[in-house]
Amino acid sequence: AQTVTQSQPEMSVQEAETVTLSCTYDTSESNYYLFWYKQPPSRQMILVIRQEAYKQQNATENRFSVNFQKAAKSFSLKISDSQLGDTAMYFCAFMKLLTGGSEKLVFGKGTKLTVNP
């Protein structure tokens, strides 16, 4: 079974600064995806960024980038130029990749990020 660990229950950052959220995972699978999802207060879960395990290049999406270390089973999220709207719970998630399509997501417990003005 896969497990996802987020060791930082809460973090805070000043507006315009950079913050890094940590995630480690455990799996014996070789083909999988990793995700970061954002859940603002009382709002729906939104995909932030996705990383395919077979790709060595780290994924980036505008101000969001990841540091994917496959051997170490580490998948951290860096948010640059933090904005007030980035305040949310951030969940790291693992998905086994099968030929039929997407599978269930296995989530970490989340990191509550607060961006301060």
Place this chain on the structure above:
Amino acid sequence: DTGVSQDPRHKITKRGQNVTFRCDPISEHNRLYWYRQTLGQGPEFLTYFQNEAQLEKSRLLSDRFSAERPKGSFSTLEIQRTEQGDSAMYLCASSLGAQPQHFGDGTRLSIL
């Protein structure tokens, strides 16, 4: 793309009552997932469908829980004889192929 829709947004019921939630996925998505999220935790997988076929059920899903997806469109999740421990946010997500899952707003269940 109207997004994943869940109904109701909030359900309050007495212990022992039955409740049913509905999820309407994004129209072209063939996979539909149910997750449960308790306060301060990440979502936990309950079950998922490919079209109308239920492909996997979590051990979290006791006999009191049942899910259906007739005709491969909307899905319902029913909880019979609700218990205090069923209080949670129930999230629905849908996807097409290997694309990322899109989530609905969730249904918050409160058991009195």
